[in-house]
Amino acid sequence: MNVARARADFPALRPHPGRSRVAYLDSACMSLVPDSVLRAMEEYYSDYPGCAGRxxxxxxxxxxRRYDSARSAFAEFVGTNAPEHxxxxxxATEAINLVASGLDWKKxxxxxxxxxxxxSxxxxxxxxQRERGIRL
Structure with a gap:
């Protein structure tokens, strides 16, 4: 993997005058957004202002169509043939809370x-721990 090329995809990680090089490790709070995602977001808001499936x-x-395509591509990336999963x-906060709240925890x-x-x-x-008596 070419780290310099990967860093160059993220505007926040590019060199700026007066700013030292940064290693960003707080993705649980706010993930950095690469140029390709910024372009896709701009295209969505300017060219396709609609909700998927609604x-x-x-x-x-x-x-x-694009949402389903992305879901299928991700399913393939993680090695499943079940994009519906x-x-x-x-x-991450939403995901963790859904998992934590969706399981039947016992004392x-x-x-x-x-x-x-x-x-998060x-x-x-x-x-x-307080409400159900789980152990941490």
């Missing part, structure tokens, strides 16, 4: 977390 107009149909969420169930967790992966488990 309307019948041409914008929505195009967004739905791929769920896109807004961020004494254990969840392993470290003392270095971001709040700690507070939900602490709440379940």
């Amino acid at each position: 309307s019948l107009h041409r914008f929505s149909e195009e967004v739905s 791929v769920v896109f969420l807004r961020n 004494g169930d254990r969840v392993l977390v470290s003392d270095q967790e971001h709040n 992966n700690l507070v939900v488990w602490q709440r379940l």
Whole structure:
């Protein structure tokens, strides 16, 4: 992997006068966005203002097609032939909360977390510790 080329894809990691080089490790809070994603977002907002799977107009149909294509590509990337099992969420916090809230926790169930967790992966488990008696 060419690290310099990968860094160049992220505007926030490019050299700027007066700013030292940075290693960004806080993706649980705010992920850096590469140029390709910024371009795709701009294209979506300017050319295809529609919601996937919710309307019948041409914008929505195009967004739905692209959404399904992205889901299939990701499923293939992670080695599954079941794109319907791929769920896109807004961020890690939402994903962690959905998993934590969706399981049937019993008193004494254990969840392993470290003392270095971001709040998005700690507070939900602490709440379940109080409410359901899980062990951390």
